[in-house]
Amino acid sequence: MTTLENTKIYHEVEFLLSAQRFNINFSYITQKGLPFVREFILRLIHLAPMSKSQVANFFGFSHNEIQEAIDDLVERGELTLSEDDRLELTEKSSGYFSEIGEVPRMSLLQDSTACLSFDLATFTCLGKNISQEKWRLGIPLKIEDENASHSEALVEKHFQRQFHEILHKGFLAKSLNQDGKDSPTVYTVNSVNKIRQMPFRLPVQFQIDSDGRSVEREDFEALNSSDYVHERISLELDRLAKPSNFGEIAKSMLEIGDGDTLKLFDSKGAAINLQFLDDLSRLEFNGQKRRKTFLGPIYSSENWAQLQKRLAPIIKARRESKADIGQTPFWWIAPSDPYWCKSSKLHSRLSEFVNMARTKEKKLYSPTIYLPVSGADDFRGARQWKWELDPYTDEANGLREGFLSGNVEVMYFEGEFVVVVYHVSLPDAYPVSLPLGFVSTDQDVVSSIGRLVKAYINGNSGAERPNDCGLLSSFGRNEGSRES
Numbered sequence: 001m002t003t004l005e006n007t008k009i010y011h012e013v014e015f016l017l018s019a020q021r022f023n024i025n026f027s028y029i030t031q032k033g034l035p036f037v038r039e040f041i042l043r044l045i046h047l048a049p050m051s052k053s054q055v056a057n058f059f060g061f062s063h064n065e066i067q068e069a070i071d072d073l074v075e076r077g078e079l080t081l082s083e084d085d086r087l088e089l090t091e092k093s094s095g096y097f098s099e100i101g102e103v104p105r106m107s108l109l110q111d112s113t114a115c116l117s118f119d120l121a122t123f124t125c126l127g128k129n130i131s132q133e134k135w136r137l138g139i140p141l142k143i144e145d146e147n148a149s150h151s152e153a154l155v156e157k158h159f160q161r162q163f164h165e166i167l168h169k170g171f172l173a174k175s176l177n178q179d180g181k182d183s184p185t186v187y188t189v190n191s192v193n194k195i196r197q198m199p200f201r202l203p204v205q206f207q208i209d210s211d212g213r214s215v216e217r218e219d220f221e222a223l224n225s226s227d228y229v230h231e232r233i234s235l236e237l238d239r240l241a242k243p244s245n246f247g248e249i250a251k252s253m254l255e256i257g258d259g260d261t262l263k264l265f266d267s268k269g270a271a272i273n274l275q276f277l278d279d280l281s282r283l284e285f286n287g288q289k290r291r292k293t294f295l296g297p298i299y300s301s302e303n304w305a306q307l308q309k310r311l312a313p314i315i316k317a318r319r320e321s322k323a324d325i326g327q328t329p330f331w332w333i334a335p336s337d338p339y340w341c342k343s344s345k346l347h348s349r350l351s352e353f354v355n356m357a358r359t360k361e362k363k364l365y366s367p368t369i370y371l372p373v374s375g376a377d378d379f380r381g382a383r384q385w386k387w388e389l390d391p392y393t394d395e396a397n398g399l400r401e402g403f404l405s406g407n408v409e410v411m412y413f414e415g416e417f418v419v420v421v422y423h424v425s426l427p428d429a430y431p432v433s434l435p436l437g438f439v440s441t442d443q444d445v446v447s448s449i450g451r452l453v454k455a456y457i458n459g460n461s462g463a464e465r466p467n468d469c470g471l472l473s474s475f476g477r478n479e480g481s482r483e484s
Contacts, residue, residue, distance in 0.1 A: 007210075009207050010272075010430070011296060012296065013339055013342045014343050015140075015233055015236070016138040016139065017121055017141050018140075018197060019126060019198055020195075020197045022195060023114075025113050025190040026114070027109055027190060028110060028184045029109055029184060030110060038078075042093055042096065046089055046104075050087055077093075078090055111190075112176060114166075115128060115195070120147045120148055121223075121228055123147075123158040125169075130198065131198070133198065137341060138342055141202075141232040141236060142235070151194060152193065156189045163185070206432050208430070212272045212274055213271070241427050242433070246270075250262060251405075260293065260438075261437070261438065269426075270426060272295075272434065277293065281293060291438050291439070292439050294306060294437060295434075298437070310439060314416050325363075328366060329414050330357070331410070331453065332411045333408075334369070334370065334409060335407060335423045336407075339423075340409065347392075350389060351392070370396075370398075370457070371398060371472065372398075374400070376465075376469040378398065378469075381398070382398055382472045393473060397468055398472055399457065400465070407425075418439070418446045419437065421437035423435050
């Protein structure tokens, strides 16, 4: 049996679910207690009709005091005088009681307004303030067009159904939050007006068990129901599916000179063997290879921490150095993989990658992000990258697709370290690509991979077709002079 204790995360992907914010005007009924004297007079007469003198004697009131109290209750329509001069409850005040001896509660109809967001797949209320992010760094999920076009009517229905849950979560005004049986109930929804649409992020951790088999995705705590959303995710995964690239990955490993990672797969290259990964990790920890193998994207929290552990002393030494080190290249080559950059974590990693390059006094290295494009005239691809990675595209170049068949991601810090991530597609075993790689500070490895990287970046794919297509910001400026 697979449990959370014996699973391992191999990828983190965020899906973008359409959501809308609404202004909702509604009326609700609340139960309110009565002032002390008024309550106990009604409770007494609820037990049995009484004369004014009996009520005055019970409470110890003077003639004027009881007359004033009784007159007030009569004017409110809560007491009436019977033919035998006894005080009785009216139909109105009788409704304050559910049983003999019960504390009377008065129903009040009040109006209120709420600004709430709902997703357009399950129409779960997401609260007052969900993030107003843009539609980027994630995979959009397609939902039924009817859900968006009739969202106001659907939200009206779901708001009434979920009213107590929405109230319990604290999404409504504090004045509505009362405890126990005094909790208000919605009376009617007067109007629902759509304000704006935004994406709601659904992070998904893809996991494998100890045998390297894919584990079923978990449900989403934020949603009332996950089934429909999982169906939408499965459709997107089918659309993005790529054939197995294990043969190409194996060739890239040999070209890089990496025999260790190749040994982590079973004999047929159909799945990863986690026992082999654990064994390799122990050998690396106890050995002298100056290498750390990891599973998952480099920008995941755990893997990025490993990278920062190696980067921190380098940054410290460069800050203290008097040498001219600002032109040292630190390159990040992205793969041509549909799941790369589909996480908001990438933004913070790019921020560190770019901003750590400088102090107020000096430049510590020269960062460049290389993003795959079909060529220097791939304006559509360039626009998409600008949209996804803004505001960090000032340090981004387009790189003609084809570096190690587009399956390998590399971070190369000249003279310091190298990170290699293989994005392995095994559709029969895993629904998304499996990132697997290593970080090495071994200078022979760093230099060898550096030569491979430089040869591609500085190379050409034909006459006047350099692989380095230049800054993304320059794409489209001189369209007439560019060739396919």
